Amino acid sequence: MVIKMHKNSLWEIKSKENSSLEKETEVDVLIIGGGITGISTAYHLKDSNLKVALVEANTIGSGVTSKTTGKLTYLQEDLYLKIQNYCGKEVAKKYYESQKEAIKLVEKIITENDIACDFVKSPSYVFTNNTSNIGTLQKEKNLLLSFGASIKESSSLPNNIPCKYSIYVEDTYVFHPLKYLNALKKILQKNKVKVYEHSRILSIDWKNDFYLCKTKDAFIKAKSVVLALHYPYFLFPFLMPLKVTLEKSYIGAFPTNEAVNFNAISIDNPVCSMRYQEENEKKYQIFLYDSHNICMETNDLEHFQKLKEFSYPYEYLWSNIDIITGDYLPYIGKIHHHLFLATGYQTWGMTNGSLAGKMISDLVMKKENPYAKIFDPKRKMNLGKVVRFPLAMMSNMKSFIGEKLFLKKTWYHEKITFLNRNGKKLAIYTDERGEKHMVYRQCPHLKCNLIFNEEELTWDCPCHGSRFDLDGKCIQGPSNYDICYKEER
Ligand SMILES: Cc1cc2nc3c(=O)[nH]c(=O)nc-3n(C[C@H](O)[C@H](O)[C@H](O)COP(=O)(O)OP(=O)(O)OC[C@H]3O[C@@H](n4cnc5c(N)ncnc54)[C@H](O)[C@@H]3O)c2cc1C
Incomplete structure (x- = not known):
């Protein structure tokens, strides 16, 4: 039997009935980005008296949200211990409450609107196969017990999957x-929230009492702007590249007859995560294996190879990147006059993006929110404690400079050739039919040299996570521009 392999996630739905921004418009609130953060924010603002619009560069959910594992859980590896270590027990407890509230918010939205989205109860496990990690998990359990969680322990996982402790x-x-x-999206449109797809915001300028946000062909005037774009493309006012690191993970989905409804993640290195999903009357196991800081390793093929060693053949294979902050707490709040940001979810954005929607809508409407303080993007971090963070930053710099000086050809596919034309660095990929795909091989964001991802056939930035397809179209930011080759540039 030949199994067709998709180089994309199990979730991707081609969005229909989309309209892009073609003429000038004026709103009270402009939300930039149509992932879980942006759509949730628009949802919570839909009943306000404010005129709201959302713009998405590609299609709704096509960013990081389309490549998640889709667990809605408050049991998140050993995150509560880490937060306690950096910010104290009270903050860790508040984070626990925020995650529980986020799950309730999503459940309420799904129930009230009768949304068919395969929302099912699924016990969440965190496990280890490494005896030296058992103590950490026991501490995590005791911390969660002290917060009032109903948490249990076991020496196995469902479906006869072996583990030392969970x-x-x-x-x-x-x-x-x-x-x-x-x-x-449909609910928003019925409630007169304008949703524009294929509309990329290229600049945002503060004009004393409103923002002027420009796309290629049009502009929007907005009293407030919400940055729900995962990784802002600009440096000021937030200096994002100095505040976060990026983690890349490798995921596959394969058909199985042994689907049991539970989800699990390990605290081991390499990390391993799983869940089940029924799609087109077929049952799949979704399996994630291995994560790393994007700057530290760049050989995607090797990581996909490790994933394939666990189970093969996969029907779907993909990778995904999320943002890690110094103190393991998201950035959700105001960063400038009437400018709001929500990002940095440490791979737990189904809860945090949903919560950000409620928090940002409260902030825009000047309502109190119990989590505003702990997630404030302008909070001070204890630099003594977040020492791993400057180290990761230095490694990013080293990789950035190293990439500029040395072109490590060993990372590249044999079908790639490099050339310089009029001082520009170009790369050509020759596909199986002999067709040539020529692109600029520097990221338009901060000019890092791009790495060819041989499994997914994309050009990926090893510094800040932008991704481009074979012909150079930007499929993930922070880059706001394509790398398609043009004779004159
Ligand atoms: C491997 C992996 C597994 C994960 N699994 C889980 C999980 O099981 N549970 C969980 O809770 N979380 C999980 N996450 C985390 C979660 O997927 C993300 O945190 C979340 O999807 C981020 O959502 P977002 O809306 O902030 O970003 P995105 O979904 O990326 O949305 C941002 C949108 O903004 C658009 N955009 C960017 N720039 C512009 C511009 N200039 N103009 C207009 N639009 C723009 C993009 O096209 C994009 O659609 C996982 C993450 C990874 C990496």
């Missing part, structure tokens, strides 16, 4: 993130 909770869920977002 902790688990039962009041958590999984869902299909894109079915959820597309349903919310």
Whole structure:
């Protein structure tokens, strides 16, 4: 039997009925980005008296949200211990409450609107196969018990999957993130929130009492702007590249007859995560293996190879990148006059992006929110404690400079050739039919040299995570521009 292999996630739905921004318009609130953060923010603002619009560079949910594993859980590896270590127990408890509230918010939205998005209860496990990690998991369990969580321990995982030790909770869920977002998009449109797709914001300028946000062909005047774009493309006012690191993970989905409804993640290195999903009357296991800081390793093929060693053949293979902050807490709040940001979810954005929607809508409407303080993007970090962070930053710099000085050809596919034309660095990929795909091989964001991802056939930035398809179209930011080759540039 030949199994067709898709080099994309199991969730991707081609969004229909989309309209792009073609003429000038004026709104009270402009949301930039149509992932879980942007759509959730628009949802919570839809009943306000404010005129709201959302612009998305590609299609709704096509960013990081389309490549998640779609677990809605508050049991998140050993994150509470890490937060306690950096920010104290009280903050860790507040974070726990915020995640529980986020799950309730999503459940309420799904129930009230009768959304069919495969939302099912799914016990969440965190496990280890490494005896020296058992103590950490026991501490995580005790911390969660002290917060009032109903958490249990076990020496196995469901479905006869071996482990040395695990902790688990039962009041958590999984869902299909894109079915959820597309349903919310329809609700927004019925409630007169304008949703513009294929509309990339290229500049945002503060004009004393409003923002002027320009796309290629049009502009929007907005009293407030919400940056729900995962990684802002500009340096000021937030200096994002100095505040976060990026983590890349490798995921596959393969058909199985042994689907059991639970989800799990390990705290081991390499990390391993799994869940099940039924799609087109077929049952799949979604399996994630291995994560790394994008700057530290760049050989994607090797990582995909490790994933394939676990189970093969996969029907879907993909990678995804998320943002890690110094103190393991997201950045959700105001960063400038009437300018709001929500990002930095440490791979737990189904809960945090949903919560950010409620928090930002409260901030825009000048309502109090119990989590505003702990997630404030302008909070001070204890630099003594977040020492791993400057180290990661130095490694980013080293990689950035190293990449500029040395072109490590060993990373590249044999079908890639490099050339310089009029001082510009170009790369040509020759596909199986002999067709040539020529692109500029520097990221337009901060000019890092791009790495060819041989498995997914994309050009990926090893510094800040931008991604481009074979012909150079930008499929993920922070870059706001394509790298398609043009005779004159
Ligand atoms: C491997 C992996 C597995 C994960 N699994 C889980 C999980 O099981 N559970 C969980 O809770 N979280 C999970 N996450 C985290 C979660 O997927 C992300 O945190 C979340 O999807 C981020 O959503 P977002 O809306 O902030 O970003 P995105 O989904 O990336 O949305 C941002 C949008 O902004 C658009 N955009 C960018 N620039 C512009 C511009 N200039 N103009 C207009 N639009 C623009 C982009 O096209 C994009 O669609 C996982 C992450 C990874 C890496």
